[in-house]
Amino acid sequence: MKLSRLGALSSSLLLGALLALTGTATAHAASSVQGVDYVALGDSYSSGVGSGSYDSASGDCKRSTKAYPALWAAANSPSSFAFTACSGARTGDVTSGQLGSLNASTDLVSISIGGNDAGFADVMTTCVLNSEATCLSRIATARSYVDSTLPGNLDSVYSAIRAKAPSAHVVVLGYPRFYKIGGSCVVGLSDTVRSAINSAADYLNAATAKRAADHGFTYVDVAGGFTGHEICSGDSWLHSLNWLNIGESYHPTAAGQSGGYLPALTSAA
Structure with a gap:
C-alpha cells in the first residue's frame, strides 16, 4: 500500500x-x-486588393483589414505592426518607399513581390484580349524576364531588408496558380493558355524561392493552400476577370487571404 x-x-x-x-x-x-515587432511589405497580394474593406487612409495602395498581414496582427497582437504593402508595387517601390518602418528591433517581416516586375498585369491583359499565340508569346517574354532581370531586383530588395532589419525573421510568400485545368469554366481562355499561366506562376515562384533561400529568408509556397480553390474550381478564392472592378481581377478574395495566405504566414512566422 x-x-x-x-x-x-x-x-x-x-x-x-x-x-x-x-x-x-x-x-x-x-x-x-x-512582443514581436512586425512589418508587412509587398504588392497587392499583401495589401489585400480583392478582399475589400480597404483603409481609406491607404489611398491607391488599397490596404485591407482582410489582408493576411492585418489578420495575422489581429490574431497575434504583436507589440507593433507596420503595414506598408501597396497595390502595384514593384521591387523598386519597396526599396524606395516601404522600408521606413524597418529597424534593428524588427522581429518579423513578410513580403510578396516580383509579380509586377515580371509583368503580371500585362500578361493577363494580353491573354484576355488577344490571340492564343500572342498570349503565349507574352508569357514567354515574362519567363525570360524572370531568368534575366528579376533575380537581381529581388536581391536588391532582400539585401535592403536585411541591412535595415538585421535580426528579423523574413517570410517571403509566393503566388497561387490561377486556374483549375479541366474545371468548371466553359468560356474564356483555353486550357492551353490556362496551363501556360499556371506554369508561369510556378516559374516565378521557383525563382523567388531560390533568391529568398540564398538570403537566408523563409519562402512559403501558397499554391498548395489554393489547390481546389482556383478559378474554374467552383469554389474559387481568386477573382476572375472583373470588368466592373478591373483592379481586383486575378487577386485573392477575402477567403483567399484568410484561407490561403494567412495559414502560410502563420506556419512560417
Whole structure:
C-alpha cells in the first residue's frame, strides 16, 4: 500500500509539474508573439486588393483589414505592426518607399513581390484580349524576364531588408496558380493558355524561392493552400476577370487571404 501510494503521489507530482511547464511554455509562446515587432511589405497580394474593406487612409495602395498581414496582427497582437504593402508595387517601390518602418528591433517581416516586375498585369491583359499565340508569346517574354532581370531586383530588395532589419525573421510568400485545368469554366481562355499561366506562376515562384533561400529568408509556397480553390474550381478564392472592378481581377478574395495566405504566414512566422 505504501509503495502504491508513493507511486500515485509521484505520478500526481509529475503530472502537476508537466502541467505547470506546459502552462509556462504556453504563456511564454504567447508573450513572445505579443512582443514581436512586425512589418508587412509587398504588392497587392499583401495589401489585400480583392478582399475589400480597404483603409481609406491607404489611398491607391488599397490596404485591407482582410489582408493576411492585418489578420495575422489581429490574431497575434504583436507589440507593433507596420503595414506598408501597396497595390502595384514593384521591387523598386519597396526599396524606395516601404522600408521606413524597418529597424534593428524588427522581429518579423513578410513580403510578396516580383509579380509586377515580371509583368503580371500585362500578361493577363494580353491573354484576355488577344490571340492564343500572342498570349503565349507574352508569357514567354515574362519567363525570360524572370531568368534575366528579376533575380537581381529581388536581391536588391532582400539585401535592403536585411541591412535595415538585421535580426528579423523574413517570410517571403509566393503566388497561387490561377486556374483549375479541366474545371468548371466553359468560356474564356483555353486550357492551353490556362496551363501556360499556371506554369508561369510556378516559374516565378521557383525563382523567388531560390533568391529568398540564398538570403537566408523563409519562402512559403501558397499554391498548395489554393489547390481546389482556383478559378474554374467552383469554389474559387481568386477573382476572375472583373470588368466592373478591373483592379481586383486575378487577386485573392477575402477567403483567399484568410484561407490561403494567412495559414502560410502563420506556419512560417
